[in-house]
Amino acid sequence: MILDKIEKLLDEVQNLNAHNAEEIEALRLKYLSKKGEITTLMADFRNVPAEQKKEVGMRINELKQTAIERINALKEQFETTEGDGPAMDLTRSPYPIRLGTRHPLTIVTNEIIDIFSRMGFVLADGPEVEDDLHVFTKMNFAADHPARDMQDTFFVEQSQTGDVTKNMVLRSHTSSVQARFMENSQPPIRIIAPGRVYRNEAITARAHCFFHQVEGLYVDKNVSFTDLKQVLLSFAREMFGTDTKIRLRPSYFPFTEPSAEMDISCHICGGKGCGFCKHTGWVEILGCGMVDPNVLEQCGIDSKVYSGYAFGMGVERITNLKYQVSDLRMFSENDTRFLKEFEAAN
Numbered sequence: 001m002i003l004d005k006i007e008k009l010l011d012e013v014q015n016l017n018a019h020n021a022e023e024i025e026a027l028r029l030k031y032l033s034k035k036g037e038i039t040t041l042m043a044d045f046r047n048v049p050a051e052q053k054k055e056v057g058m059r060i061n062e063l064k065q066t067a068i069e070r071i072n073a074l075k076e077q078f079e080t081t082e083g084d085g086p087a088m089d090l091t092r093s094p095y096p097i098r099l100g101t102r103h104p105l106t107i108v109t110n111e112i113i114d115i116f117s118r119m120g121f122v123l124a125d126g127p128e129v130e131d132d133l134h135v136f137t138k139m140n141f142a143a144d145h146p147a148r149d150m151q152d153t154f155f156v157e158q159s160q161t162g163d164v165t166k167n168m169v170l171r172s173h174t175s176s177v178q179a180r181f182m183e184n185s186q187p188p189i190r191i192i193a194p195g196r197v198y199r200n201e202a203i204t205a206r207a208h209c210f211f212h213q214v215e216g217l218y219v220d221k222n223v224s225f226t227d228l229k230q231v232l233l234s235f236a237r238e239m240f241g242t243d244t245k246i247r248l249r250p251s252y253f254p255f256t257e258p259s260a261e262m263d264i265s266c267h268i269c270g271g272k273g274c275g276f277c278k279h280t281g282w283v284e285i286l287g288c289g290m291v292d293p294n295v296l297e298q299c300g301i302d303s304k305v306y307s308g309y310a311f312g313m314g315v316e317r318i319t320n321l322k323y324q325v326s327d328l329r330m331f332s333e334n335d336t337r338f339l340k341e342f343e344a345a346n
C-alpha cells in the first residue's frame with residue numbers, strides 16, 4: 001500500500017513544472033512542508049511492518065531527494081531565465097508609466113469646437129488630399145489665382161488636360177470641407193470644420209508648411225452680416241474673456257463678398273498698446289465674410305433663396321494668443337518639456 005503511494009508520488013515529482021516563483025513555492029509547500037505529502041508519508045512510516053521498514057525507508061528517502069532536486073532545478077531554471085538578456089526588456093518604461101498630456105493645438109481646437117457646438121454648429125470632416133474642384137474651383141478661385149501656383153500649394157498629381165477633378169493637392173484650407181458638405185445637403189447648414197492644411201512655405205518661427213484651421217459655415221434664409229458679427233463676438237468673449245472687443249476690417253477672399261478680417265483687443269495690454277500687439281492695441285485672429293453667391297451656386301444651393309456667412313481661423317494663431325508660444329516650430333517638434341507645460345490646461 002505505502003509502496004504504491006510512494007511510486008505514484010515519485011512519478012509526480014519527477015515531472016513537476018512551474019512558470020514562476022509563486023508556482024515553485026506552491027510545489028514546495030505541497031510536497032515538502034510540515035504538512036506536505038512527503039512529510040505526511042514519513043509520519044506514516046512508524047506503522048510500516050518491521051520487515052518492510054528497510055525497503056520503504058529507502059524508497060521514501062529516494063522520493064524526498066527527488067522532490068528536493070526537482071524543485072531546486074526548477075528554481076535554478078527560473079532564475080536563469082529571468083537573468084537572461086532577451087527575456088528582460090531594459091528599454092521598457094519603468095512603472096508607473098506616466099500619462100502624457102494633450103497637445104496644445106488639440107486643447108485649443110477642442111475649446112473652439114466646444115464654443116461653436118454650444119451655438120448649434122456641428123462637426124464636418126473631409127480629406128486632406130483633395131481635388132482642385134473642391135479646394136479652388138468651387139471656392140471661386142480664378143484660374144490664374146496665385147494659390148493655384150506650384151510655388152504656393154503642394155500638388156500631388158496634375159492632369160495633362162487641366163481636369164480639375166484630377167488635379168490633386170494637399171488642401172490649402174479646410175474650405176474644401178464646406179464645398180463637400182454643401183454638395184451633399186441643403187440649408188439650414190451650420191458646420192465647423194477643423195483640420196490640418198498645407199502650404200508651400202519655408203519653415204520659420206512664424207510660418208510652417210502645415211498648420212491647423214477651424215472654419216465655420218452657416219447657410220440659411222435671411223442670414224446677414226449682423227449674425228456673423230454677433231457669433232464672432234460671442235466666440236471672442238468666450239475664448240479670450242468677457243472684456244474682449246472686436247473690430248472688423250474690410251478684406252478680400254475669393255469665396256466671400258463682402259469679406260473682413262477680425263481683430264480682437266489685445267488681451268495682454270487690454271488695448272493700451274504693447275510689444276505683443278505692436279502698440280496698436282489690436283491683434284488679428286481670423287478672416288470671415290458673407291459666402292459669395294457663386295460659391296453657393298457651384299455647390300448646388302440656390303443663392304436667390306439662401307445666404308450664408310463663413311469664417312476661418314488658424315489654430316496655431318489662437319494658441320499663440322492664448323499661451324504666447326513664440327516659435328511655431330515648437331508645435332511639431334514633440335519636445336515633451338514643451339508639451340508638459342500644458343498639463344494644467346488639459
Ligand SMILES: [Zn+2]
Pocket residue numbers: 266267268269270271272273274275276277278279281282
Ligand atoms: Zn497689447
